[in-house]
Amino acid sequence: MGSEDESIEQKSAARKEALRALRAAKELSESKEEGEGDDSAAVEQDGPAMKFRNYVPQAKELQDSKVVPPELPKFEDPIAAIPPAVEKKEVGPAMKFRNYVPQAKELQDSKVVPPELPKFEDPIAAIPPAVEKKEDPFVNIAPKKPNWDLRRDVQKKLDKLERRTQKAMYKLMEEHEKERETVEADENAIES
Structure with missing residues (x-):
């Protein structure tokens, strides 16, 4: 804890010293400005004369060095040059109000004025x-079969079984076709 307090105190002391130095520099520059009577000589000694083209400086001694634009x-x-007998046309884009009334x-x-749209004739209409x-609903009253809920619950399994059955039948047909081709090939070989 002691080392932290010392480092904080050292930083504080350094800040205070920097503020004192800035204050002294400011007082020195103010005393120079008040003490010297000839500003132009001071400007020449410090460096080239400053030119303020874009703004007026706030300091009174610098306001004299403002550059006056030519x-x-x-x-x-060009519109004023047109004789009054000729009508003046609108300058700039012409405003058109389509969506609201000004x-x-x-x-x-x-x-x-909004354009008139042609009438749309619907061919389906x-x-x-x-x-x-219209049938009488009481004529076709028939209860559901007693196993309708069982069929609903097992429908996914039945669909899966149907696909497998179709695949098995296809394989059997292919095997049967291969056997027939081999028998025909054997008969042709025997006859030749």
């Missing part, structure tokens, strides 16, 4: 639906 030529408006009265003239025979 006089720009006068801008002539509230300003001068903009309501540029509202686009033209064909009348087939009339179904």
